[in-house]
Amino acid sequence: MEQRTRLVPARRRKLTALDRELDPYAQRIRQSGVEAIWKIGEELQAAKAKVIELTGDRRAPGFAQWTHHTFGWSKSTVSRYIKASQQRNENLKQIWGNKSVASTQPTQWFTYNIWHISQGDGKEFFGHFALLHMKNLLYRHTQEGDLVFDPFAGSETTIQACQEMNRRYWVSDLIPQSKRAHRHNILDGWPKGLKETPDLAFLDPPYWIQARGKYSDLPEDLGNMSLADFYAAMRGLFRTLEAHKVPKIAAVIQGSQYKNENHDYEDHILEFAKMLRSYRVKMRYILPLESKQYVPQQVIVMKPIECMVVHRDLVVWEREK
Ligand SMILES: C[S@@+](CC[C@H](N)C(=O)[O-])C[C@H]1O[C@@H](n2cnc3c(N)ncnc32)[C@H](O)[C@@H]1O
Numbered sequence: 001m002e003q004r005t006r007l008v009p010a011r012r013r014k015l016t017a018l019d020r021e022l023d024p025y026a027q028r029i030r031q032s033g034v035e036a037i038w039k040i041g042e043e044l045q046a047a048k049a050k051v052i053e054l055t056g057d058r059r060a061p062g063f064a065q066w067t068h069h070t071f072g073w074s075k076s077t078v079s080r081y082i083k084a085s086q087q088r089n090e091n092l093k094q095i096w097g098n099k100s101v102a103s104t105q106p107t108q109w110f111t112y113n114i115w116h117i118s119q120g121d122g123k124e125f126f127g128h129f130a131l132l133h134m135k136n137l138l139y140r141h142t143q144e145g146d147l148v149f150d151p152f153a154g155s156e157t158t159i160q161a162c163q164e165m166n167r168r169y170w171v172s173d174l175i176p177q178s179k180r181a182h183r184h185n186i187l188d189g190w191p192k193g194l195k196e197t198p199d200l201a202f203l204d205p206p207y208w209i210q211a212r213g214k215y216s217d218l219p220e221d222l223g224n225m226s227l228a229d230f231y232a233a234m235r236g237l238f239r240t241l242e243a244h245k246v247p248k249i250a251a252v253i254q255g256s257q258y259k260n261e262n263h264d265y266e267d268h269i270l271e272f273a274k275m276l277r278s279y280r281v282k283m284r285y286i287l288p289l290e291s292k293q294y295v296p297q298q299v300i301v302m303k304p305i306e307c308m309v310v311h312r313d314l315v316v317w318e319r320e321k
Helices: 017-031 034-055 063-071 075-086 092-096 131-141 157-164 227-243 268-275 296-305
Strands: 147-150 168-173 200-203 248-253 279-288 311-319
Touching: 017 034, 017 063, 034 063, 034 075, 063 075, 131 157, 131 200, 131 248, 131 279, 131 311, 147 157, 157 168, 227 268, 248 268, 248 279, 268 311
Parallel strands: 147 168, 147 200, 200 248
Antiparallel strands: 248 311, 279 311
């Protein structure tokens, strides 16, 4: 007699034979990026075919339960994915509607504007922006299918967050870490390859003296510039974004606790606010540093000016109508 998989209702089931069989599909679905939404649909169709094969039942019993408990997706979300896989060229937003998020990873959504995380991602990359913070930014300020532009890609947190949350991305860096990021110097203005106005520009630049020599020895590296040149570079970038009518700009900013050329304390947010003439602040988030990020040496640096910077700000500006 043919072996059939016993299906257990979602509430009672732990790891069933069906889960094990479908796990490779789940893995591939999690890895599919937004530019391959149809890929998710194809994997879902393949997973459904597998259920039919296992159960011998064309109604694919257990498939909807599996997608629900594995990804938290409703039947209509699954059918939209499948539809997308069958109509590749349709406008993504039309296919997706305005659903705000369909994350394939468990995520904590912060309720208020203090985004405290006890643990980072464990990435060695200097100035890495935590994935959880990035996902919260996307969750609050973008929709599925939106295009996110990140000209300071670094370790590519933006790519990962966009892939997990079905956002499109166009990322670049002076020194790209992989082929997924374009090579582009922000001093050269609008990137030639960026043909569409992004819905959000995410800026996580090196903050001048704090990042000196951390990424390169190049003079065009913002980490190696004088304070005046750093501000001139950022002013140029803001002007470019403004000229292209980018509706939202988000910037990660850490006040500099180092003694500098002109002042004891440099508040970059206030300086940026002066540059963004046609934008207004939509929200300011406080991102406390993880405790391991402020070490005794840092305290020594901060002592003479009696200033301890132990958080970063994430400020979101919106273009005035
Ligand atoms: C703070 S890191 C970005 C971190 C990133 N958000 C992450 O999560 O890994 C700043 C990045 O800006 C890049 N950068 C510095 N000067 C640049 C320039 N003139 N144009 C483009 N990128 C530049 C550096 O190479 C570095 O990767």
